[in-house]
Amino acid sequence: MSQIDDTTVANLAKLSRIAVTEQETKSLQKDLSKILDFVELLDELDLEGCYLCNQIIKDHKHLMRDDVVKDLLPRDAFLKNAPDHMGGMVKVPPIIKKD
Amino acid sequence: MYEKTATELQHLFVSGQLSAVEITNYFLNRIENIDKKIGSFLQLFPERTLRKAKELDEKKKSGGKLGKLAGIPIAIKDNIHIKGERTTCASKLLANYEALFDATSTRLLEEEDAILIGKTNLDEFAMGGATEYSAFLKTHNPWNLACTPGGSSGGSAAAVAARLAPLSIGSDTGGSVRQPASYCGLVGYKPTYGRISRYGLVAFGSSLDQIGPFAYTTQDMALIAEVLGVHCPHDSNSLNHPKENIQGQLKQDLKGVRVGVPYHFLTNLSDEMKKSFDASISVLKNLGAEIIEINLKVLKYAMPTYYIIATAEASTNLARFDGIRYGNRNQYAMTLDEVYDLTREHGFGAEVKRRIILGTSVLSSGFSGSYYKKALGARGRILDAFTTSFESCDLVVMPTAPTPAFETGSIQDPVSMYLMDLYTVHANLTGLPAISVPSGFAQNGNPIGFQMIAKHRQDGFLIGCAHAFEQARPENIQIPSIAKEAV
Numbered sequence: 001m002s003q004i005d006d007t008t009v010a011n012l013a014k015l016s017r018i019a020v021t022e023q024e025t026k027s028l029q030k031d032l033s034k035i036l037d038f039v040e041l042l043d044e045l046d047l048e049g050c051y052l053c054n055q056i057i058k059d060h061k062h063l064m065r066d067d068v069v070k071d072l073l074p075r076d077a078f079l080k081n082a083p084d085h086m087g088g089m090v091k092v093p094p095i096i097k098k099d
Numbered sequence: 100m101y102e103k104t105a106t107e108l109q110h111l112f113v114s115g116q117l118s119a120v121e122i123t124n125y126f127l128n129r130i131e132n133i134d135k136k137i138g139s140f141l142q143l144f145p146e147r148t149l150r151k152a153k154e155l156d157e158k159k160k161s162g163g164k165l166g167k168l169a170g171i172p173i174a175i176k177d178n179i180h181i182k183g184e185r186t187t188c189a190s191k192l193l194a195n196y197e198a199l200f201d202a203t204s205t206r207l208l209e210e211e212d213a214i215l216i217g218k219t220n221l222d223e224f225a226m227g228g229a230t231e232y233s234a235f236l237k238t239h240n241p242w243n244l245a246c247t248p249g250g251s252s253g254g255s256a257a258a259v260a261a262r263l264a265p266l267s268i269g270s271d272t273g274g275s276v277r278q279p280a281s282y283c284g285l286v287g288y289k290p291t292y293g294r295i296s297r298y299g300l301v302a303f304g305s306s307l308d309q310i311g312p313f314a315y316t317t318q319d320m321a322l323i324a325e326v327l328g329v330h331c332p333h334d335s336n337s338l339n340h341p342k343e344n345i346q347g348q349l350k351q352d353l354k355g356v357r358v359g360v361p362y363h364f365l366t367n368l369s370d371e372m373k374k375s376f377d378a379s380i381s382v383l384k385n386l387g388a389e390i391i392e393i394n395l396k397v398l399k400y401a402m403p404t405y406y407i408i409a410t411a412e413a414s415t416n417l418a419r420f421d422g423i424r425y426g427n428r429n430q431y432a433m434t435l436d437e438v439y440d441l442t443r444e445h446g447f448g449a450e451v452k453r454r455i456i457l458g459t460s461v462l463s464s465g466f467s468g469s470y471y472k473k474a475l476g477a478r479g480r481i482l483d484a485f486t487t488s489f490e491s492c493d494l495v496v497m498p499t500a501p502t503p504a505f506e507t508g509s510i511q512d513p514v515s516m517y518l519m520d521l522y523t524v525h526a527n528l529t530g531l532p533a534i535s536v537p538s539g540f541a542q543n544g545n546p547i548g549f550q551m552i553a554k555h556r557q558d559g560f561l562i563g564c565a566h567a568f569e570q571a572r573p574e575n576i577q578i579p580s581i582a583k584e585a586v
Contacts, residue, residue: 016414016459017421018452019444021123031453031513032460039403042473052472053479056530057555059290059426077199083428095435096427
């Protein structure tokens with residue numbers, strides 16, 4: 001059985017940058033415990049001498065492009081989707097407070 | 100016109116029997132009338148669609164060279180970009196997001212003169228198996244409106260099944276094209292990892308995601324697969340593999356093809372599904388295939404492996420949706436921390452939050468053992484088992500899904516929902532090309548699918564074998580009654 005308590009869920013939510021209500025914490029605690037019990041099936045697999053599979057297609061070379069600046073996305077176009085912007089830059093709430 | 104395959108429609112257009120505007124108006128009208136009951140489309144942009152159709156008619160009039168998909172309406176899953184239109188991923192967070200560039204796949208379709216007809220519904224960020232987790236609407240299965248069309252590409256599947264478009268594209272991270280194809284009685288294909296570019300597809304699990312089409316027939320599938328299967332420098336995992344002539348590989352029989360069946364993995368099938376599967380095996384035998392039992396016992400671990408890797412990658416990929424550069428920023432957020440926390444709390448639905456938090460947990464150091472490393476080890480074992488099996492066979496077959504389409508809302512428990520992907524996730528973990536072909540109907544009238552899996556880079560061979568299977572059982576291709584209603 002996976003031991004997931006409310007504090008663990010709250011901590012994971014914090015790491016995930018998602019605010020959660022008390023009720024959501026309860027239901028997440030229940031769901032995550034079930035899901036983690038399910039993935040614990042992997043514990044019975046003997047992985048002695050296994051390799052970590054990061055590449056599934058043999059002989060495939062990841063494409064790298066030259067490190068050259070290109071104007072692929074004009075600033076005006078980019079700012080269309082920004083929630084808030086000013087003077088051609090994305091605006092965010094103040095990070096350092098005036099004292 | 101709705102009875103025509105994509106290939107037939109293209110001929111009707113090229114031979115001058117139908118104009119692109121006529122075809123477009125016909126399908127837009129069908130969508131307006133029939134889709135109220137099905138809910139497959141999230142957005143239409145009739146002005147753009149008709150403008151493109153007019154341009155195509157003018158190009159034809161002036162004798163311009165017409166593309167392979169000329170005049171064929173195609174529906175696009177709403178996690179794939181069409182420049183200037185919204186890409187919502189069925190999420191409140193991206194409800195107003197405008198795509199700034201074309202996905203390679205939509206660009207390639209338009210370069211071959213296809214008509215992009217609308218954006219289809221999905222589970223939010225493609226996470227789900229029933230299209231119930233869309234923030235905007237539920238999609239119903241055209242074969243039975245009380246049932247799910249499957250997911251996450253449920254809108255793309257339902258649109259084609261209801262004959263609202265002859266072709267559509269979706270994305271398949273753990274079965275999200277093949278499973279809805281089987282639930283809706285369609286052909287659904289997941290290419291070899293890297294065969295179709297993901298540039299312009301909103302990422303979910305980057306080592307698993309592939310774009311894949313839905314079609315009525317394998318002939319239509321061959322047509323669109325040829326167009327989409329090209330190398331793309333904008334996707335670092337794009338295969339540098341030459342374009343294939345897939346239509347030239349369609350087979351009439353399966354003589355000399357060795358088909359592997361992992362019988363031990365199929366022991367939990369219901370009597371009805373087992374009977375259907377056995378009947379499909381008989382079809383393969385009659386076509387001349389040699390049936391071999393193969394050992395894929397390690398597939399027992401594919402589900403947990405998949406859910407660890409998929410959620411880990413999702414939690415990383417979805418970190419970008421923080422309300423800073425795009426997306427609906429929460430209006431009550433006063434501090435930077437609140438911008439992140441509240442935007443994500445209110446922007447994401449329950450399943451997306453569950454997966455992000457699960458992904459965060461499997462990646463956390465020291466948390467309940469190192470799940471992620473174990474999953475990568477298991478992934479290697481699964482890949483090795485397939486490689487060994489493919490030494491003795493050319494094709495692996497199994498059902499696409501454990502059941503036909505189930506009633507919408509009938510599965511509430513997340514683990515039970517995940518288990519619906521039992522037969523599909525391994526093709527994503529291994530990157531192998533896989534296809535679901537209609538193989539008959541359950542007693543309640545819902546379609547059943549049959550899955551074929553081939554070696555890496557053998558997409559043409561795979562679709563070719565599926566064609567032989569389909570040709571042997573033409574009665575498996577049917578049109579649901581809702582599609583036949585007069586509009």
